[in-house]
Amino acid sequence: MVHDQYAERYAAHRWKIPPTFNIADACCRRWADAPERTAILSEDAEGHQASYSYIDLMHAANRLSNALRARGIQAGDRVAMVMPQRFEAAVSLIALFQLGAVAMPLSTLFGPEAMAYRLQDSDSVAAIVDARGIETLTSVRAECPALSTLICVDCTADDGLDWTTLLAAASDEFPCEVTAPDDPAVLIYTSGTTGAPKGALVPHRAMLGNLSGFVASQNGFPQVDAVFWSPADWAWTGGLWDALLPTLYFGQPIVAYSGRFSPEVALSLMARYRVTHTFLFPTALKAMMKAFPAPRAQFDLHLRAIMSAGEAVGDAVFDWCQSALGVTVNEMFGQTEINYIVGNSATEWPARPGSMGRAYPGHRVAVIDDAGRVLPPGEEGEVAVHRLDIHGDPDPVFFLGYWKNQEATERKYVDGWCRTGDLATQDAEGYLWYKGRADDVFKAAGYRIGPGEVENCLVKHPAVANAAVVPKPDPERGAVVKAFVVLAEGFSPSPALIDALQQHVRGQLAPYEYPKEIEFLDALPMTTTGKVQRRVLRLRELAKSEDQA
Structure with a gap:
């Protein structure tokens, strides 16, 4: 405990x-x-x-x-x-x-x-x-x-x-x-x-603003014999500020692998370099979970901490990390503009499956409404970070502004709060519960649908490697829930499988949340940072609807 x-x-x-x-x-x-102090352990795709x-x-x-x-x-x-x-x-x-x-x-x-x-x-x-x-x-x-x-x-x-x-x-x-x-x-x-x-x-000060969250999410970094690796590209915030720079700040070695990610490559690298700390985004963890249900039977792993961010982890992946990897995954939430602001630290406070975690030390975080008012526990609103911490000191994690775009910079703030565009609720103990991007949440037949919950439920089915949920325009109900599914190895599309997946969701979630339509894809559209581009799928459905009309 x-x-x-x-x-x-x-x-x-x-x-x-x-x-x-x-x-x-x-x-x-x-x-x-x-x-003798090692900085970079380098390996390319050829070994x-x-x-x-x-x-x-x-x-x-x-x-x-x-x-x-x-x-x-x-x-x-x-x-x-x-x-x-x-x-x-x-x-x-x-x-x-x-x-x-x-x-x-x-x-x-x-x-x-x-x-x-x-x-x-x-x-x-x-x-x-x-x-x-x-x-x-x-x-x-x-x-x-x-x-x-x-x-x-x-x-x-x-x-x-x-x-x-x-x-x-x-x-x-x-x-x-x-x-x-x-x-x-x-x-x-x-x-x-x-x-x-x-x-x-x-x-430069953002380096310091990241540290309280990095140390917490990595269960107390640095540690004796610590070795860090993450597949996160150093060209984006997750790889740069969540992996490379904080590891170097503490004078520890980081593995630089320039080959393509695969579950086998990831687990082999972590075993070969005795990796103790890592950042693995949910897409990577889902792929690893499906490919190697019992990884420690095949790989000599030395993991002490796993941080994950970019999308909601979901309880299926959370449970697999605990049981199969022997590590409680620490979810983290941040943005390019204000990174490492919310998360978990399994060795310092209990991680709750499905929760984004609590505000990391040094960051004053709240759920606010459109006017910038702080909402009470349990009420859904937008996650925001105040420029000043609880002691009234400036928080160093903030970006300076958007390049040549003062108007967008000003829209990012309301009454001292920096808006994230992400929706959540906060419970009485300060844990935040992610509800989705403000522009990803939609209504179907009058019900408010957060795609993350439906996607997490689908991924729990053994046939599903990954899933994305978007609204499909519907003349009677405004929109219906549509799921795009990438199948796990060994499964093939069929009407029977569609029905099985629909029944699977119906049995776990509310009746209005199950996908009325399922389409199988070889791969989901992704940003270079590993996030599902639901907007691409949503616009595709809108265009199809307009063509049919």
């Missing part, structure tokens, strides 16, 4: 923000005095392995900082990074931070339109890219007039500078720029689930 230490931890937390702060100094330079110390990381970053400065790149300039998890990606981040420049991580999965939009909108002056992103980037480079410098890692391009040659010619000594906590560090674009992506400008 976990002793509930939440109230004392939450009340005792005080923010201590120094007058100057730079992520490069906190996450690399201060650890670069011990040759090639390498180990890099914090000294290796600092020297390479210093060389890159000098090379960038020699080409006129200075504090405040935006520099794009298009690389998977690899040592050079970590080097680039540290180099840009200590230069005072703004790092803009981009996914290697972006197509030309997504890539061009971000490069143009940010006015990026340089890009660092490897073989996975070079074709897409070069195809849009002519559309990005500000992009004057291109650095190629293990690839070539017209006018591209070779990474190895560039660093070999530069000095491995570089004085870290003195930056204020409010100086910008990262420009990271929202995933675009509800419209055009917006660039969230995140300051």
Whole structure:
């Protein structure tokens, strides 16, 4: 039985923000005095392995900082990074931070339109890219007039500078720029689930704002022999702020794997590197649960903590983590703009299946209505975080604003509260219960439907690997519940299976929640951050309805 230490931890937390702060100094330079301290354990899809110390990381970053400065790149300039998890990606981040420049991580999965939009909108002056992103980037480079410098890692391009040659010619000594906590560090674009992506400008101090949640969700990090790994792409908030940077902040090693995710790869990596702490998004956990119901029978695992975020975990996955992995999963909730604000910590307060958790120490979180009024326990509203903590001190986790979009920044706030766009209820003990994105919840025959509950119920059926629920327009009832289902291995679509899945939901949830229609897909549309794009499916159903009309 976990002793509930939440109230004392939450009340005792005080923010201590120094007058100057730079992520490069906190996450690399201060650890670069011990040759034996490992920073990055690298492996690619072909199985090639390498180990890099914090000294290796600092020297390479210093060389890159000098090379960038020699080409006129200075504090405040935006520099794009298009690389998977690899040592050079970590080097680039540290180099840009200590230069005072703004790092803009981009996914290697972006197509030309997504890539061009971000490069143009940010006015990026340089890009660092490897073989996975070079074709897409070069195809849009002519559309990005500000992009004057291109650095190629293990690839070539017209006018591209070779990474190895560039660093070999530069000095491995570089004085870290003195930056204020409010100086910008990262420009990271929202995933675009509800419209055009917006660039969230995140300051150096956000590193500190993330830490109380990271430590809690990882059951007290760092620990002896701690090793971190997550499949989360370092180009998005989950991989950058929830995995890479906090691990480096505590001077621990993180595994960088640049191959594709699969349940077998994930479990093999965690066994091979004796991974103790991880962030696994619900989509990954669902796939692992279906592929390996009893993973510890096949893999020598050493897990001490699992954090999950991005979607609701659901009690099916929660129970599997406890029974099959031997770890209580800690759900976490945050956003690109305000990360690591709510969650669980299985060793400090009881985790409740299906709950998002409580406000992490240092963050004042409430459920509010449209006018910004705090709602009482049990009443549904929007999750929001106040700019000031319970002691009246500024919360350092907040972003600076949306890049070149002051209007959107102002809409994000009401009366000191930063709105998340996510709906929840809060119980008397402070636990939040997710109800869905405000734009994902819909009404069918007059009933309010949160897709997460229906999706979680479907995934409990052995035939279902993943599911997404959206409204299908209906002339009589306004909308009916429709489910898109990805089948688990060994199952095939059939009318009998549709009926079985419908009866399965009817037997577990309210009658109005069962899917009146089920469509089987090979894969659900996903953002690069692993979130289901229900909007894509919803718009598809709307277009079909209009065509039929």
